[in-house]
Amino acid sequence: MHSVATSHRLLTDTASSRHASHPKRTRPFGMRTIESFAAGICALACATAVQASDAVHAMPAEAFLQTLAVVTHVSYTDGAYVNVHNVADDMAWLGIQHVRDYAPGSSIPFSSYVYLAQRGVKFNFLMGADFEKHIGQVAKLNTEVPGSVAAIEGPNELNNFPVAYQGLTGASAGLAVQRDLYARVHGVPELKGVPVYDATGFEPKSVETRAASADYANQHVYPQNGEQPLWNANGDKWMLAAIHLGQRFQLPLVITEFGYFSLPQAGWYMLGVDEPTQAKGVLNGYMDAAAAGVKRLYVYELLDEKPDPTRKNDEMHYGLFRNDNSPKPVAYAIRNLTSILNANTTRRTSAAARSTLAYTLSDMPESANSLLLQKKDGRFVLVLWNETLIWNRATGTPLASPPARVNLDFGEKARRVDLYDPLASSEPLESHRDLRQLAVDVPDHVILLEITPANTPGT
Template structure:
């Protein structure tokens, strides 16, 4: 049997340029869970990779829910004029409905009116613009947009997947050309007053072992992650740890990390090194991936992609099924789940402005399996949201069907009496499934996907 990387390389070799932005990550994880990593992701990485029977001994610092929401992003293809993206009003409406603001797309060009980008920016869309060797004219358009709608350009990204899409630049080809573009792009962005403060994301698809530094080339390391075989993003009983590979590689240059492509296509498949799952499993994988990334300190994760680009009535084209929304703009389960998640985290109660809420919670989780994780968030009104998820197998790669694993029974101690605890499952609803009052401990069934415990401590300022 072929080595797994060779299998993926064979799949990539059959791709055409029309398959555009997506690729399968070639990197397999190296090392074991618990390996120390340097830089800003070290704490989050260890929290993910070093799971034990009891979590969060002592007070844990909560991540503001607003900060978490800013890590949620999606890939769009506004420049495509032959499919679902031609209707930019749908794009804006869908983003608002999801509660997500950040997108990754090609920089403005000649295929659609510049006014379409202005319209989306005015609707709250914030762009990471992907650039190639022709970046000079694209930078000018990005600067123009950021001037017309200040803050609408959130990042500029270097060349996409140099291992799949070769470019030429100043007499260079391949990775050398891409790295040269990245260096000059970095200087150009940081020398453009209209883009002051806009970070530069690194190119993707070059071999980091051959590069000593990204100084004066990138502000953020950048990776793509596509879990194979319907596997979970971070931890899988098959032994694959897809997101950890990106985190390991992202540490080489001591830079914060973004993941500018991640996803599952909703076309169920069997076999090895295939991506396709059914729509409910896509929802589980995407939400778990968002949480894994945030817990590891990843600055932003862009899910591929917002819309199924074109109809595929024969259901044979994988590329046409990555969307959060189907080609007819109807939401898939993953879109409902994201909307439920953002709605829960944005819902606040009135809090006295003079009352200061503490930002730590001394919770303890007992009987957590190695495949399970937690993330503590805090809403603007002071309430905590403890996110729990257990990355057990979710897809049978032999039969091409979903797997259902029994949930893990986890005992939660909130470190003190809680005035109220509401349990949510964003795959089901934005309304609580259970509500409890005046308790310190609670036993919870943690499934193979994200659930939320919204906690109002007894000493929370008036609500």
């Protein structure tokens, strides 16, 4: 189980003080070094700093794709997740491998987890105080399908769902569980190399170190009031605040819950937006996290769990897919994104592609950001997005801001530049040939510029 309120409660150090006094809302759960994180935060905060002389190192596209993850509830047998074939098909259709779910228990057959693992699903298994009951099943799965267990995570949102353990209660009990879970996982040969994600929902300032307790810091981020994940003019920087807290323990960071539900809402401290706005926020969040060095971001969640004909139950609208398994705009957008990044041309295997691109971005507003990726065939993909207002919380309706005109100089002539909008299509919306400079309209959501430099070999 988990809570929307956790993200807010964890962020009160850096968010506006008006947030801290507002009543909290709850809902059921359903590698880099500190220096790298600091560099990522600078990139997020200083997007206008790219200079013509800078040779920007690209993140491999396949590494970026491994940061994309989603929450599932395979153990829920009274809703959409009962059909594990749909779960596997949906994950393959999206182009995502990583899920976060409860450890195997008695609610569904163990063979269902094996089936999903054989279909390519890689699990982060959530554990509680009863972790000893589940470790054996997790180890068994990783033996039957090697590499299917990507991580094991400690107790979920201790501030909302406290545990009791060895006579302890409250946060001290949860932290004791985390410490013993860490030792247990790293002592099981079948789980050798499997990292342990930290518990969530404890007060970081009350803990000096996570040594011998976690391999990754762990946070939850739910942008509230229909705001963007990172940059908002009123000073709310939801994801950035989580990144700062993750830095405290000098550990790489994962975000194991993030998202918006697609039930439009007005007011204050709400999370509901319409389906197109959900798509914008989720894609922007994936990019913000990768640009800041977050190892993996798990979007909540894959499926709308149950029907909600009266449209009054927030919990039934977080899915990338509706309850009838039809894709929402966010699912199409993710599929388009992964399809674009996975599409490669044939190139000579002997030809070595450079991994840097020197380019200039001019007139980037403070709210905009960029991320340079590189595909296996050597082509670069420059991702641009501008986190302007996307939701009117007073009226509960979407907002559209004019795009920012950004000037791009490649430093040398590019053989080809294709512009993609994953919210619209996996096909290029524009194609340009033999140019050095290009003016680009950057909207409130992710767009991609696929760049083939003039000297790219073998393409």
